[in-house]
Amino acid sequence: MAVERPLSPHLQIYRWQITMTMSILHRVTGVGLTLGLFILTWWLAAAATSPEAYQQFRVIVSHPLGIVVMIAFSYAMFYHTCTGLRHLLLDTGKYFTIPEIYKSGYTALAGSFVLTAVFWLAVIFRG
């Protein structure tokens, strides 16, 4: 940097709030999900390569460690979706009062847990 101007936001002077944590986590999960796209790529490329390559993919993702990673990615996906919907709601310019912003925040957080649970229950009890 050629000039040392102060940069916003001054993270260090803010008191911790759930709202800023959710905003940061929206970004973190977004970047994480971008990495998850390479698992999607792997899945599709394995299917196009050979039955053995596809089987190898299945073995790795169904390994206990693989399942932990898959649960993490699915939670990140549902979290990013719920907070993303919240961001779309806020883009309308409404619901910016403090109680409303907390309400939508906690609703999105609860939604992310519910959706992840529903998804994995569906995986377990399929058919």
Place this chain on the structure above:
Amino acid sequence: MRASLVKWNKGGLKNPMARARGLGSAHEGLHHWIMQRVTAVLALPLLIWLGFSIVSLIDADQAAFAAWLSLPWNAVLMILTVITFFYHAILGCQVVIEDYIHNEGFKLFKMLCMKIVLSTAAVVCIFSILKVAL
């Protein structure tokens, strides 16, 4: 971004006006912002479809998955999912890089790497879908 790469150097020979010119908005931000929302909204029904599909494909081997992906409806939706997700990811990563990397040269480098790698992965996905489906 590109202009500033040249303009923020410390050489004292430039007229201050020459440094200032071209540093304003590139007038492309609104399109980025709108496409981020458009891809987000499109991703929602595609994610619901993908979620149901993954649940139904949990036990599938390669042959079963290929049979599923060979259905035109599934192949088309999968390609749309890939395009939407990757497009949305590229837009999102662009904002993250713009916000947190302040060295203009390194920013340009990271931005190019990110876009090239993600675009390549998207093409690999689409090619794989077509190879299985056709």
